[in-house]
Amino acid sequence: MADDNLISPNEAEIEFLNLAYNKFYDIYDDVFTDEFWDKDEFYRFSKVKMVFSIYAEIINYEPLRWTIKLIKDNRPPMEAEIASDLFKFIRNILAHFPFFDTWNSVWINSLLVNWYKKGLTIDKFLIKYEGHKEIKYRYWEEKRKLMTNITISFPKKYSGGAQVYLKDILTEKEGVKFALILMKKVLNTQVEEVTERN
Incomplete structure (x- = not known):
């Protein structure tokens, strides 16, 4: 008797998920090399932009939305909110603001965010989390035998045109590594096996 709680991806989902997962893992592996952080800022920024886009698309897959809900119900406070x-x-x-060439140069404010229309997703996020207390995490890098502590900070001020820098929310190196670790943890809930590609 089949388990009614299991959902197999359809043909289109398999096509998309294979491409998305493979690219995600490629970038993940690249980010966790010392050579990646020796590359120029624009190169790093391009890869990081790509990995955030891939992740945002993948989590539209229904079983991953269930995973986010499970994290919300069973993991430490705010982990699901960070992962989604x-x-x-x-x-x-x-x-939406492709004007910047490096992680550390990215900034927004309420005027820029609402140039087209108020109350869209970026504006909602900033209003909701303005002044929220910072969140501390730590992660372990097995290859480097290194434990790293990070802080995720939310803007103290957003309304009234205050500039919000991405680097002040999440640092480029340690913050991006943490983000990819959490992304991979979410994505791996749907992986049955990983094989090396040639």
């Missing part, structure tokens, strides 16, 4: 709301927020900034 924060990462989508970052993806939206990078996609």
Whole structure:
């Protein structure tokens, strides 16, 4: 008897998920090399923009939405919000304001965010989390035998045109590594096996 709770991806989902997962893992592996951080800022920024876009698309897959709900119900406070709301927020900034060449140069304010229409997703996120207390995490890098502590900070001020820098929310190196680790944790819930490609 089949388990009614299991959903197999359809043909289109398999096509998309294979491409998306493969590219995500490629970038993930690249980010966790020392050579990646020796490359110029624009190269790093391009890869990071790509990985946030891929993740934002993949989590539209229904079983991953269930995973986010499970995280919300069973993991420490704010982990689900970071794995969904924060990462989508970052993806939206990078996609909708493609004026910047490096992570550390990305900024927005309420005027820029609402240039077209008020109350869209970036604006909603910033209003909701303005002044929210910072969140501290740590992660372990097995290859480097290194534990890293990071802080995710939310804007103290957003309304009234205050500039909000992405680097002040999540740092480029340690913050991006943390983001990819959490993304991979979410994505791996749908992986049955990983094989090396040639």
